[in-house]
Amino acid sequence: MDAALPRRQQVKRQNRRFILEAARKVFAERGYDGATVRDIINATPLAAGTFYNYFTSKEDVRRALDAQTAEALRPRLSEGRKEAATAEEFLSAFFSAVFALKAEPGGVLEKADLQAGFEDLCADIEAGIARGLFLPVDAAALAAALLAAADQMAERGKASDPAEATAAAVLLFLRGVQPPI
Amino acid sequence: MDAALPRRQQVKRQNRRFILEAARKVFAERGYDGATVRDIINATPLAAGTFYNYFTSKEDVRRALDAQTAEALRPRLSEGRKEAATAEEFLSAFFSAVFALKAEPGGVLEKADLQAGFEDLCADIEAGIARGLFLPVDAAALAAALLAAADQMAERGKASDPAEATAAAVLLFLRGVQPPI
């Protein structure tokens, strides 16, 4: 299948990837509005006009990037949750996935990327509630809270020891903040 | 005639307010980058150049806006927390403040505005931990989680019944998600 690809197709595929990678980098560095199409192609071996052979607009790359993120990240981010037998396992799966992703070299995991997994998380929580894993809480609120806590901890470098960070985060959401009487 | 005549000052004060309000509106509608200075003054009875009699740049209005938000929102947002005798009171104070603010007519309370209160919340949580109100959790992570949950619930209209929403949110963080055995 690979060998059978005409050279042309290969080049096109590669160029598209060039642009996407460059765009991800540039958007991360300067933000969407701050980045220029020229910035993107400059981070590429391609020429200015070529950009428009692959994407119809700057906005278009962003969409492609988001889709890419969703496809690549969401499965990894939701790993282990469906099989969780307890709330603890579920939370543990979630936090360790986030911290592992954050610790990765390419480390492009932005808050925005995390949000890509928001709906998955909501759904999984609701399923968890149905399965009796969780108390019947507001799933969206919990999902938002989990994501925010994970992002906050990761931003502050807690992810350097993922195991410990995961344990702390799990406890917080598992038992709440109230000291035992 | 003199005492009654901070006339010019009044006008200046008003113009400044015109610009700030217009900017808040325009930024909310189009985002900072999407908004133009012209958009702002067009939402004002003033002339183009007048903008620069009050602010040195677009960036400058944003700063002023943020400062304004912080000054106006933070006290109200942190109300009742310092006096809380239990975790429940603390959480209750927090969530009802957010939902009350969200329910207000001018309702400009954006996620960004909430973040203005992030550091206050962190500090109050840490104080709470010291006073034995909370288990020794990661204050920043908890603060982020609280803010995110509150925002998420408010966004989804839960704030229409603030009392109920507050109760649900408080429970979530007070006892965690684990069902009692």
Place this chain on the structure above:
Amino acid sequence: MDAALPRRQQVKRQNRRFILEAARKVFAERGYDGATVRDIINATPLAAGTFYNYFTSKEDVRRALDAQTAEALRPRLSEGRKEAATAEEFLSAFFSAVFALKAEPGGVLEKADLQAGFEDLCADIEAGIARGLFLPVDAAALAAALLAAADQMAERGKASDPAEATAAAVLLFLRGVQPPI
């Protein structure tokens, strides 16, 4: 005559002088186009609008400044020439006047100011030719040459010893550049 001037007149006279002096300074520092009316009034105890009570436009101050220069400088610049009995005396009078002016503290003597004396110099040279002081040279060309040489020497600091500079300059124009056979 001075004592009899109503206070009002005095103030007006002084304000006009304020503006003129500030304008001279600012124009010298940034050039006419580079200078702003605001720059000028900022170098003054006066307010922005007041400028237009004294001058009708930026251009108008420049004219006034030129006129002032002409009136103040031209007599001093042309001193001693009419009475010169020889070419040497004439040239000597010219160069020492320029160098003296250049050496003065306020030292605002710009090339442009020197040009104010151009026509006077032309006329005096022509009179000198008629009186047999000079060979029948092209008066305007000579005037331009004298002014340029003086300015060049002054710019390069030769004016620090005015006597010597004058002597050198006089010789140059008196006998020309050709070495004696």
Place this chain on the structure above:
Amino acid sequence: MDAALPRRQQVKRQNRRFILEAARKVFAERGYDGATVRDIINATPLAAGTFYNYFTSKEDVRRALDAQTAEALRPRLSEGRKEAATAEEFLSAFFSAVFALKAEPGGVLEKADLQAGFEDLCADIEAGIARGLFLPVDAAALAAALLAAADQMAERGKASDPAEATAAAVLLFLRGVQPPI
């Protein structure tokens, strides 16, 4: 087809020239500060933004223009001086070069352009002094004087008979203004 096709290059070269010529014209007409970039491109078949494909700023065109002038004018202006065997030949070479240039149709020779040759002239005069061609005068002062005289004469139309003008100018500087006793 390839060798014959620096087509794109040709266009670029031509566009650059368009802009430079337009800029020279516009600067001459309105002065540097009075000229706008829009004035320049309007004197061109090109579009507004294209200006910035060739020059980074208005200031940048000026520099290019000055460089161009220097490269084009200086050699012609200094022609014949290095080989001069006498002061007369030297001066004669200088003045006829200036008057010839001034008489040319394109006649863009501005005073500013002449100044481009100032340093060359200084150097040549110093060399001339070393070679015993001239009395040991102040080279810079003499250069300034020569340039000013030439410009003045040319401005006043003396250049219509270059030979005569040259002769007069040469005499002035060769022997000075003092009548023989």
Place this chain on the structure above:
DNA sequence: TATGAATGAGGCTTCATTCAT
């Protein structure tokens, strides 16, 4: 008459997108 804020035309420059080669 002094004040200083208001005015608004217009300057320089950037940038997404198109187009001839």
Place this chain on the structure above:
DNA sequence: AATGAATGAAGCCTCATTCAT
């Protein structure tokens, strides 16, 4: 399909001048 120059709309900001107090 790739190239990279051309396009021109639009952005931010400055500044001479006017005007209400």
